[in-house]
Amino acid sequence: MSGEEGASKNELLMAAAKSDNLEMLDEVLSDDSSSFDINHMDGAGNSALHYAAKSASTGCLEVLLYYDGIDINIVNRMEGDTPLHKAAAFEDTETALHMVQLLIMHGASPSIRNRLKQTAADKAPGDTHQEIKAFLEQAEIGNRFAAHDVRDIVADNSDSDDGGPSDEE
Structure with a gap:
C-alpha cells in the first residue's frame, strides 16, 4: 500500500479500468x-x-493496449x-466487436483456450454475437496462415522457370 489515501497504484489501476476512468488511469500511468x-x-486473478x-x-x-510491457x-x-x-462475451454486440477488434489488432491470440477449453469465439453468445464469432474465426485462420513462413510458400510456387530473376542475379 502506498501512503496516499490507502489505495496502492495497482488498486487504482484496477479501479480505473473497471470504471473507464481515464483521468485516474493517466495519473497512475504517468x-x-x-x-x-x-x-x-x-485476488480473482484478473488484470x-x-x-x-x-x-x-x-x-x-x-x-492500456499501448502501454509498454502489457501482456x-x-x-x-x-x-x-x-x-x-x-x-x-460482453453483452452489447457493437461494443464487444469494437473491443475484440482492438485486442486482435494489438496481438491478442484468438486460439488460447480457457480452463473449459473455450476460445474467445466459444465465449461469444451464439444467438447474438455471430459477427464477433466470424471475426474471431477469421483472425484465428489468419494467425495460422501467418505462422507459416511466407518465403516457403513463395518458394513452393516458383518451381517452374518463368524467366524471372533468380537468387543468383
Whole structure:
C-alpha cells in the first residue's frame, strides 16, 4: 500500500479500468513505472486489461493496449480467460466487436483456450454475437496462415522457370 489515501497504484489501476476512468488511469500511468505493475492481478486473478474488457471500459482498454510491457494474452486464475475472452462475451454486440477488434489488432491470440477449453469465439453468445464469432474465426485462420513462413510458400510456387530473376542475379 502506498501512503496516499490507502489505495496502492495497482488498486487504482484496477479501479480505473473497471470504471473507464481515464483521468485516474493517466495519473497512475504517468507515475514512475516502478510504482505499479501493469500486469498486476487481483485476488480473482484478473488484470486491469481483463477488467477493461469485462466492463467495456473502451477508453482505458485503448490506453492500456499501448502501454509498454502489457501482456495482452494474460490468463486469469479463475477461468483461464484472457481479456479477449472477456471482450467476446460482453453483452452489447457493437461494443464487444469494437473491443475484440482492438485486442486482435494489438496481438491478442484468438486460439488460447480457457480452463473449459473455450476460445474467445466459444465465449461469444451464439444467438447474438455471430459477427464477433466470424471475426474471431477469421483472425484465428489468419494467425495460422501467418505462422507459416511466407518465403516457403513463395518458394513452393516458383518451381517452374518463368524467366524471372533468380537468387543468383
